[in-house]
Amino acid sequence: MTGPGSPAQAVTSPITRDEVLRLAQLARIDLTDAELDHLAPQLAVIVESVAAVSSVAADDVPPSSHALPLQNVFREDETRPSLAPEEVLRGAPESEQQRFSVPRILGEDA
Amino acid sequence: MTTTELVAYDDAVARYDPVMGLEVHVELSTVSKMFCGCATVFGAEPNTQTCPVCLGLPGALPVTNKKAVESAIRIGLALNCEIAEWSRFARKNYFYPDMPKNFQTSQYDEPIAFGGHTDVVVDGSTVRVEIERAHMEEDTGKSLHVGGTTGRIHGASHSLVDYNRAGIPLVEIVTRPIEGAGANAPAVARAYVAHLRELLRGLSVSDVRMDQGSLRCDVNLSLRSSPQAPLGTRSETKNVNSLRSVERAVRHEISRQAALLDAGQRVVQETRHWHEDTGMTTSGRSKEQAEDYRYFPEPDLLPIAPERDWVDELRATLPELAAVRRARVQIELGFTDLEMRDVLGAGALPLIEATVAAGASPASARKWWLSELARRANDAGMTLEDLPITPAQVAGVQALVDAGHVNDKLARQVLDGVLAGEGEPEEVVAARGLGVVSDDTALSAAVDRAIEANPDVAAKIRAGKAAAAGALIGAVMKEMRGQADAGRVRELVIEKLT
Numbered sequence A: 001m002t003g004p005g006s007p008a009q010a011v012t013s014p015i016t017r018d019e020v021l022r023l024a025q026l027a028r029i030d031l032t033d034a035e036l037d038h039l040a041p042q043l044a045v046i047v048e049s050v051a052a053v054s055s056v057a058a059d060d061v062p063p064s065s066h067a068l069p070l071q072n073v074f075r076e077d078e079t080r081p082s083l084a085p086e087e088v089l090r091g092a093p094e095s096e097q098q099r100f101s102v103p104r105i106l107g108e109d110a
Numbered sequence B: 001m002t003t004t005e006l007v008a009y010d011d012a013v014a015r016y017d018p019v020m021g022l023e024v025h026v027e028l029s030t031v032s033k034m035f036c037g038c039a040t041v042f043g044a045e046p047n048t049q050t051c052p053v054c055l056g057l058p059g060a061l062p063v064t065n066k067k068a069v070e071s072a073i074r075i076g077l078a079l080n081c082e083i084a085e086w087s088r089f090a091r092k093n094y095f096y097p098d099m100p101k102n103f104q105t106s107q108y109d110e111p112i113a114f115g116g117h118t119d120v121v122v123d124g125s126t127v128r129v130e131i132e133r134a135h136m137e138e139d140t141g142k143s144l145h146v147g148g149t150t151g152r153i154h155g156a157s158h159s160l161v162d163y164n165r166a167g168i169p170l171v172e173i174v175t176r177p178i179e180g181a182g183a184n185a186p187a188v189a190r191a192y193v194a195h196l197r198e199l200l201r202g203l204s205v206s207d208v209r210m211d212q213g214s215l216r217c218d219v220n221l222s223l224r225s226s227p228q229a230p231l232g233t234r235s236e237t238k239n240v241n242s243l244r245s246v247e248r249a250v251r252h253e254i255s256r257q258a259a260l261l262d263a264g265q266r267v268v269q270e271t272r273h274w275h276e277d278t279g280m281t282t283s284g285r286s287k288e289q290a291e292d293y294r295y296f297p298e299p300d301l302l303p304i305a306p307e308r309d310w311v312d313e314l315r316a317t318l319p320e321l322a323a324v325r326r327a328r329v330q331i332e333l334g335f336t337d338l339e340m341r342d343v344l345g346a347g348a349l350p351l352i353e354a355t356v357a358a359g360a361s362p363a364s365a366r367k368w369w370l371s372e373l374a375r376r377a378n379d380a381g382m383t384l385e386d387l388p389i390t391p392a393q394v395a396g397v398q399a400l401v402d403a404g405h406v407n408d409k410l411a412r413q414v415l416d417g418v419l420a421g422e423g424e425p426e427e428v429v430a431a432r433g434l435g436v437v438s439d440d441t442a443l444s445a446a447v448d449r450a451i452e453a454n455p456d457v458a459a460k461i462r463a464g465k466a467a468a469a470g471a472l473i474g475a476v477m478k479e480m481r482g483q484a485d486a487g488r489v490r491e492l493v494i495e496k497l498t
Helices: A008-012 A016-024 A033-056 A085-087 B008-016 B066-078 B182-203 B241-260 B308-316 B321-331 B337-345 B349-357 B363-380 B391-402 B408-418 B426-433 B440-453 B455-462 B464-480 B487-497
Strands: A097-105 B017-027 B091-092 B103-106 B113-124 B127-139 B142-144 B158-162 B169-175 B215-224 B235-240 B271-274 B281-288
Touching: A016 A033, A016 B017, A033 B182, A033 B215, B008 B182, B008 B241, B008 B308, B017 B241, B066 B113, B066 B127, B066 B169, B066 B182, B113 B321, B127 B182, B127 B215, B182 B215, B182 B241, B182 B321, B182 B337, B215 B241, B215 B308, B235 B281, B235 B308, B241 B271, B241 B281, B321 B349, B321 B363, B321 B464, B337 B349, B337 B363, B349 B363, B349 B391, B363 B391, B391 B408, B391 B426, B408 B426, B440 B455, B440 B464, B455 B464, B455 B487, B464 B487
Parallel strands: B235 B271
Antiparallel strands: A097 B158, B017 B169, B017 B215, B091 B103, B113 B127, B127 B169, B142 B158, B215 B235, B271 B281
């Protein structure tokens, strides 16, 4: 299988201030310079701490995404009742026409 | 650089070599969603088919729909792919409101199927399209942009989201770069999507309605100076939702990119949106800065390791491969390549086959479905399949024509009657009084009256000018209000006057 590089690598490299800024922009979170200065080193500590796991894992330990050795767990293609729309929209900050009302996202045209 | 400055298509393909990659999303026709039991009915009231799982509420646990996995494997097999022995879902993280979870469950480097190919017939010759992968994922919610005039985001004040579609199973089929098509690239793209649609319909895994979004195509396209040159920068055109649009979008992107390259500018790697009305693409978000999905394996879903026995069982359920089947059917029906292309383009092949099976000739079946019925479907904004008439009824109408009970003009009224729910063709004929008069006594009397009323015409025919019979036939048909077999009237006129 010729796929793109391992997805795990991006997570284990230390996180830079620029990267935090870019992620904040993608997530539509406004961060001030002071907040960036404050958060970037903290996030870097978290990422580095998690990365410490790889130093423990030897070559003979395959990467794992699940705690249990289970696979092929399926459900049959059968419907179950959905929530009532009032229930669905109860957690929405705003709704209109029985839909979630969200701020428009610039640059996206789905 | 505006989008209106294009290079003429012929000039563009003379100077540049186009390379395409096509991504087709197929919505599977399961009754429940990919990871929860919510229904998948198209057109339901907004947010009535959602639950904690597809809304991404905390603590909800997704479980994979077995039928969706079977459909994905069958699609992979039909595309001559290898079926992975180990396959996982991954989270594709992004921050748009069309997914309430802030990620889409998809597959990344471990797709269920990969490394296949499929043979597409383009203008009588076969083009092999290599398949990179077919992977499983879930559809996103539907956004309605309000406050603007166009329904698009530009000018909108806010968006309204309906999550009924979020979580419906999708299979995304990705080709390897299609090279060497040259000026034929738009036709190859169209033929490939039409071919896939036919193949998927044959597998009964999707209703493949491009107009309802259950089959959607993204077109990646780049130009290079020659087939030996390295690949150029590509654009990805989304929202290409009809066969005709696939062809036009490829053509447009070739002309647009050629104009940029001619002017010494660079093509920006970006998402572009296809506009059916103008036949052009406009820039969407630029991938160069926006894309960072941080894929990682989905911890809430277990890996899929299809046992070989299961894969073999699924392989045994595959229908005859579409290309093989199409070639056989074309020979059986005796259609030319052009006729076949029209039939496939209209999605009418299964209907025509069923009509022939019900007793009509291939030519008459094709005529009814592609002319009269296609026009009525178009007027009603429906597909042929959705017209309230069955192939057997169409064959019934043709049988009435063949037996001389109705002529073509009356047959069209019979179709209208059937479509209006007035019953079977014979019932419509009886109820509307549409049968042609082949009762010789009645016809004979009418012919006598016409001869009497037109003595000079009758004299000409007696004198050997058979061509003059038309005037008498016309008079009889008029009296019978069109409900007579014109051939029989002619015979009677000639019999009586010679």
